[in-house]
Amino acid sequence: MTAAPAVPETETDAELIRRSHADPEAFAALFDRYAPMLYRYVSRRLGPEQAEDIVGDTFLAAFGRRARYDLERPDARPWLFGIVTKLVARHHRDEAARYRALRRSPAEHAVPFPDDAVDDAVAAAGVRPVLAGALAALPRRDRDVLLLVAWADLSYAETAAALGIPVGTVRSRLNRARRKIRAALGDTDPMREEA
Amino acid sequence: MDDLNLLRDLGRDLEHEPPPTLVRQRSRLAGGAAAPRRRRWLAPAIMATAAAVTAALVLVPTVLLRGGDGGRHALGTVARTESGPARAVNVLVIGADGRNGGASNADSIVLVHLPADRGRASVLSIPRDVVSSPVTCPNAKLASPRMTYMLTGGLSCSVKRVESLTSVRVDQAVKVDFAGFAKMVDALGGVEITLPKAVDDRNSGLRLGAGRHLVKGRQALAYARVRHGLDDGSDLARVERQQRLMKALLARAHQKFGNPVAMARFVAAASSSVTVLGGDDSVALKSLAKGLEKVNPNRSDYAVLPTRINPADPGTLVVDEARTAAALRPFKR
Structure with missing residues (x-):
């Protein structure tokens, strides 16, 4: 059984991304760190159906661009939220429709x-x-x-x-x-x- | 109240917790990362694929050989397997996520090559984020070029897309719907699993003591999905567990087939989860099924279609033409 090497909690996002240049598997640790947070954010804006795919698309795009990440920034959240924002923008009609539906309906659940x-x-x-x-x-x-x-x-x-x-x-x-x-x-x- | 706080409240109301299936998105990442190398046994995406293939290898012969009407959905629009002496065939196996409402998406896409002697299969996984050039399908407008949406036009359309992507002739296509998995387990009266230690995992809902258990479909599914509290929590360990589960399921199926009522129930559950395309010629289907039955999933050769990040859209992948020849060679025999 080959266990994934444990990621030290102290490793910054930038360090992870730097390590992923040579070892692409290291990037998965970034997923584990932020996928749930990004999912919650997208689920607010677009609902749960689209959130899953958008989170996956975000990390795939981030993975493709990881060589261009500014390693001077230890926290990758702004970078990831930037990508998420672009992907959410493709669905801006769905997003507006989602809010409009709330405008019409009373609270969904007590x-x-x-x-x-x-x-x-x-x-x-x-x-x-x-x-x-x-x-x-x-x-x-x-x-x-x-x-x-x-x-x-x-x-x-x-x-x-x-x-x-x-x-x-x-x-x-x-x-x-x-x-x-x-x-x-x-x-x-x-x-x-x-x- | 302050407008930002009101807005935060609204946000909390709208928020959903990440589902256990979010982990699939992680294996997409591994698919992209694994692409440069031909063989990577430990890459999670391939292992997940192996689980889908195992499922197909277990289910397809079961459904087809035991008199299920697997050919029921056949559209008869792609090349059929001739009866008579076996010849090499390429089978497209699609694991579908079976979402409620709306078309299901292809979760894992696999080409399986069975040589004429059927001894050793070659398995090629196609990353679901690869984009294919447009194909014309009679009964569907193409929603997205991404392969994960290949089921939009039905199985015959999926076949066309894979053929256009790989230039490999596809003889047969099988779709396995994972949503039906729990039903199949229930039809068999449960499946036996062995836990090395007690598990109480809130995410998957699995709560069992150590030792052997006969579990129902819902728990079997949780066992297949659980990521915490068992083994080392890696995708690899999870997929190995899934394969053990598939084998246990097969053993259980063989045990139960003496009982006509249990068998009829199982076939009904399985045939609603497995869709086969490639003609309703039962002789051809049976010969294919017999071929699949002989294949040992552990002795097969696993590879991933070489891809690179799509420069036009970094969220997707394109086939890396320069490196596909070796990967596709077994399929062109």
Whole structure:
């Protein structure tokens, strides 16, 4: 039985990618590290059906481009999220349709909340269709920035690296997107039951 | 509440947990990585393929020889195997993922060459991310050139695509639907597995003590898929386990075939998971099945179609024409 050599936890992404130049199998460790995270992100934007293939496509594309990875960047997440963003963009019609469907339908399932969270939960459920509608209406580039920050938890600098744009552009797109979201929310009172 | 927090809540609502099948995407990566070398026994993609071939080698003769109506779906549009003395044949074996709703995708694509004496098969795995040049299929518009979507136009279309990709003549095609696997196990009244130690794995849902167990289909499937708590957790170990399972299943099948009721049930379950193309000529099918029955999967020669990253679309692969000759040689005899 040949066991895969254990990957030391301390090895950075850049070190893994450097090692994968000579030993392609090392790249699989990057998959193990980030595939679940990328899957969750894509499942939010496009749903579970497409997420699996897109995660696979992402790593295959990343593998093909690994020689061009900037080894000065220890954390590969911005790079991977950049590839994911491009692949998700091919499905931007599906994505908008997904959000529009949420805009029309009430909450899909009732989730039990702890008592002190009830107020927030009611508010969140009420604004959900509005939020989804606002997301659907955003220009694709603004939405990419907004969701990398809000859903992928990337910093402004990481978002800029992922999309290959200046940090200033990240700020301006994010501000524009958030202004539109707040404007949409402003049309409703989130604390009222009928939003 | 702050707009970003509301947005985060919405995101959490929309999120799905990664399914156990996500690991398949990892083996695609190995397929791309393994492409430069002709033989790589340890590459997970090949081993996964070997599991699919084993499944086919076990199921096809079982279904065809035991009177299942495997030829039922035959479209009769590709070359048939002549009856009479055996001759060398190329068989296309497709492992389909059988998604609910929508067309299933080809998960593993394998060409098997059976020489006239049927002793030793050559197995060539075709990475599912290879793109093929467009072919015309009467009953389908071609959705995507990627081979994984080859089932869109039906098996006859898959055959055309493989023939155009490899310039190898395909005599017969078999599709094995893994979704039906659990049903087949249940039809046999379960299958016997042996665990070296107790397992409690939440991802796959497998919870069993150490030792021998007779398990039902759902647990057998979990056993085939589990990645934690058994052996070293590698893909290779998992695929070896799958092959052990297939052998146990075959042994169980032989044991049960004395019982006509159990056999009828098994054939019904298996024939709904196996689709055969290549004519409804039962003599030809039986001779092919007999040929497959003789082949020892452990003595066969495994290779991967040489590919390289597609410069036009790095998410896909193209055939590396310069290096295919050796890999395809056994198939052109």
